[in-house]
Amino acid sequence: MPQLHDSRSRHSTSTQPSATAGGCDRIFGLETEYGLSVGGADRPLDISQVAMTMFQPVVQRERSTNTYLDNGSRLYLDVGSHPEYATAEARTPFDAMLADAAGESIMRTMALETQARLRAQAGERATIHLFKNNADSAGHSYGCHENYLVRRYVDLRAIQTQLLPFLITRQIYTGAGRFDGDHWTYTQRARFVDETVSSATTRSRPMINTRDEPHADPESFRRLHVIIGDSNRSQWATMVKCATTHLVLSAMEHAARTGVPSGLERLEMTDPVQANLEVNELGPDAMIDLADGTRMSALEMQRLAWRVIERFTHSHAHELDASLQGDPVWTPRSVLDAWRWVLDRLEARDIDALAQVVDWACKRRFFARLEERGPVDPMRVAQLDLDYHDVANGTLYEAMVRHGLMRVYADPQQVAHAVHTPPERTRAVLRGRFVQRAQQAGVRHVCDWTQVQVLEPEKRTVQLLDPFDSEGTPEYHDLMASLA
Amino acid sequence: MPQEHANAQESAQHHEHDEATRRVASEANVDSLDAVLDDIESVLESNAEAYVNGFVQKGGE
Numbered sequence: 372m373p374q375l376h377d378s379r380s381r382h383s384t385s386t387q388p389s390a391t392a393g394g395c396d397r398i399f400g401l402e403t404e405y406g407l408s409v410g411g412a413d414r415p416l417d418i419s420q421v422a423m424t425m426f427q428p429v430v431q432r433e434r435s436t437n438t439y440l441d442n443g444s445r446l447y448l449d450v451g452s453h454p455e456y457a458t459a460e461a462r463t464p465f466d467a468m469l470a471d472a473a474g475e476s477i478m479r480t481m482a483l484e485t486q487a488r489l490r491a492q493a494g495e496r497a498t499i500h501l502f503k504n505n506a507d508s509a510g511h512s513y514g515c516h517e518n519y520l521v522r523r524y525v526d527l528r529a530i531q532t533q534l535l536p537f538l539i540t541r542q543i544y545t546g547a548g549r550f551d552g553d554h555w556t557y558t559q560r561a562r563f564v565d566e567t568v569s570s571a572t573t574r575s576r577p578m579i580n581t582r583d584e585p586h587a588d589p590e591s592f593r594r595l596h597v598i599i600g601d602s603n604r605s606q607w608a609t610m611v612k613c614a615t616t617h618l619v620l621s622a623m624e625h626a627a628r629t630g631v632p633s634g635l636e637r638l639e640m641t642d643p644v645q646a647n648l649e650v651n652e653l654g655p656d657a658m659i660d661l662a663d664g665t666r667m668s669a670l671e672m673q674r675l676a677w678r679v680i681e682r683f684t685h686s687h688a689h690e691l692d693a694s695l696q697g698d699p700v701w702t703p704r705s706v707l708d709a710w711r712w713v714l715d716r717l718e719a720r721d722i723d724a725l726a727q728v729v730d731w732a733c734k735r736r737f738f739a740r741l742e743e744r745g746p747v748d749p750m751r752v753a754q755l756d757l758d759y760h761d762v763a764n765g766t767l768y769e770a771m772v773r774h775g776l777m778r779v780y781a782d783p784q785q786v787a788h789a790v791h792t793p794p795e796r797t798r799a800v801l802r803g804r805f806v807q808r809a810q811q812a813g814v815r816h817v818c819d820w821t822q823v824q825v826l827e828p829e830k831r832t833v834q835l836l837d838p839f840d841s842e843g844t845p846e847y848h849d850l851m852a853s854l855a
Numbered sequence: 856m857p858q859e860h861a862n863a864q865e866s867a868q869h870h871e872h873d874e875a876t877r878r879v880a881s882e883a884n885v886d887s888l889d890a891v892l893d894d895i896e897s898v899l900e901s902n903a904e905a906y907v908n909g910f911v912q913k914g915g916e
Contacts, residue, residue, distance in 0.1 A: 408910040410901075418912075453912070500910065507912040723884055740888040754903040755895070757910060770894035774887040 394690035395621040398797060398838045399467040399613050400518035402457040403602055404449060405478055405762070406502035413494035421499070422448055425485045432810075439818035441791050441807040442473060443799030453513055454478060454501070459799030460820075460838045463698035464613035464706075466794040468606050469781050473789035475503060475762045482763035503602045504760035505559035506549065508753070512563035515602035517612060519595045520838060521620055524627045530579060530595070532662070536638035537619050537676050538578065538599050539647050540669040543655045544713045545608045547601035548731025550756040552749060555738075557731050559601040561651035565644065578643070595620075599647065604759060604768045606780045607728035611713075614695075614706040619676065621691060622683040634679035637663065638672055654731075655717045673714055681707055697795065700780060727778050733771060734759060800841035808854045825850065 407425075409416050426436050426448045436448035443459030456474035461467040478501055486499045506512050546558040556562075566577035578599035597616070603609050619635070626633035639662035640646045649657035655670035667675070684691055684703045691703040716724045722739075725732035734756065741747055741755075759767045771777040781789075793803035805823040809816040815826040824832045831853070833846045843851075892899075 406910065406912040408912070410906055410909055500906075502910070507910045508907045509911045511912050513912065723881055726884075736884075737888060737891065740885065741892065744892075748903065750903040750907055751899070754901075754906045755898065757907065758895070758898055766895040766898050767891070770891040773894070774890050776884065776887050776891065 395617075395624070395687070395694040396839060397462070397617050397620070397694055398518075398520035399461045399464065399617070400458050401467055401471045401474075401609070401613075402455065402514075402516045402518065403471065403474060403503060404453040404455045404513040404515075406500075406504060406507055406513065407454060408500045408502070408507075409489070409493075409497060410500060411494070411496035411498045412489070413497070416489075416493060416497075421485065421489065422454060424488065425454060425481045428481075439802060439806055440477070441793075441803050441810065442470070442789060443793035443797075443803035443806075444470060444474060445820075446477065454481070459793050459802065460797040461794040461799075462796050462839075463695055463701065463794075464610040464617065465698045465700045465780070467613050468609040469785060469789045470794055471609055472606065472781050472786045476786050476790055478503075479762050486763070499763050500757070500761045500765075501763040502757060502760045503604065503762050504547070504757065505602055506563065508757075512560060514560065514598055515600055517595075517597040517600055517616070519597070519616060519620060520592050521595050522624045522627070523591055523593050525593075525620070525623050526627065527581060529623055529627060529633075530581065531643075532639040533623055533633060533635035534595075534616075534619060535578060535599075535643055536640050536646070536659075536672060537635065538597060538616070539640070539643060539650055540659070540672045540676075541612070541615060542599075542601070542647075542650050543669050543673065543717060544725075544729050545601065545603065545612050546651075546654070546729075546731045547603055547605075547608075547760075548734045548756075550734075550738075550749075550752045552753070555731070555735055556651045557654040558651045560599065561647045564599055564647060578647070601730070602760065603730050605728055605730045605733070605777065607709075607778055608730055610700065610780065611706075611709060614701050615680075615710055617694070618680045618684065618691070618703065618706060621687070621694070622680055625683065625687065634682070635676060637661070637675060639663070670714060670717055673710075677707070677710055677714065680710075726776065730759075733768075733777055737767070737771070796839070796841050798835045798838050798840055801835055801843050801847055805847075805851065805854075808851060812854045814854060823847075823850070825854070 407418055407422055409418065409421055429438050429446065430436060438446050440446055445457040447455045447457070449455045456478060458467060458470035458474060461470055482499045482501045486497065489497045489499065505514060542558045549556050549559045564578055580596035580598060582594045582596055600612060622633050622635065641660045641662055646659045649659060650669050655668060657669045658666050659669060659672060660666055684707060688703065695701055695703060713725070713729070722732050722736050726736040738747070738752060755767055758765050768777065772779050793799035802818055802823060806816070806818065809825065817824045817826060821836055822832055822834050824830065831850055833844070833850045835847070
């Protein structure tokens, strides 16, 4: 993971909580590491070289494989040749999904441009596969990570005992599924995750990381980095991951603030890592041992969480409505409705309905149809399972969408717009405009999440400490004026 | 009671409608799934083993 600045060390302004963040307001961010392979080349290729070729335009412009784009997002070539895209800060689940879709589009464009060059050297049939998934064929794993800004008074114990069980069991509808050589699992990632909550970064693979680098006023917020989650093709799943987690976090924040139990304490598991593996194998029917000595199925645990959140939503309608203001798809009520709908469909084993929006179900229904026509070689199944996640040259997911078998929520115009436009009402607006202006002016510059910096004629730095602020400080406007 | 009877009838009709809708939806889905199979013909004809085993990626985080 890229190293992040500790905003505290540069903190020279006041430590007031964000003036622009209301009671449940949230910042969402999605980071995706992509897998890369080349097929059909007429000679062996070094994948690191192919990845570097993909990033050559970036390196040429920035002298680095790390860059921030005019839509406020971050494009990065990671260790081990993972192209990585981290969305800019989003205020709503729809915006987070759209920013992620823009990332897919940007990655696709880079891959296809590189493919054209590759074909000149390695033959007409050289084909780049860019996988938005979580595992290769040799047991290596990588992730789709969700970031949530959370009020700091939610402690690590609550995250372990309340949030984590929710995240483990939500995979029954957010899991992307994977063909494991001889059978289907519900998730891509589960068998590669070995720890629960951690502050360590690169060595272990915890399910949740709490970063003491909150990208905001450190007195008010911490950043939750959720690693237990699959890379989804389903836009519904991407949005629902964010939306349901937002409601759960809001309930937990309220409980921490008031000292009144959230109601989610009941979900504490005795062995989260084991529970994760059970959910991976059995999905909604997985039986989980809880800390209070009882057992519940993953589906029942989600029902319990739903009931708790439904009550909370009733009594906190105003703040929750405000927190999702501007989202064209979601209100707190519609999130609850979709959540209950999917739990009902899971209980009814209604794979036809689930397959429209849940990646593992879409895959399983397709392969059931394939097998009706005759026995299928496991290698073919594995290949199509990968193809489903190929954003550059994939055929299966794209065909699903084209034939109305998988729902899409963002149209091509919206995605094209999001490629060059930051999400609204966050500091991404400021960063995006800065990048755009600096690029137009031909001025060398650097960004990170909490600051923008011009490198010539002399170094000038402006801090962007409030992720909710899209208006900008006087210092920011001075810097922008100097670039005009 | 008459109220219950009316409700039961309504709900039985509703259930039948649901079932019919589901059958139609199911058939439509099967047709669409077959169309998907046609669309991915080129992949179905390619070398699956080369595709799968050709994808080896060092792990991220």
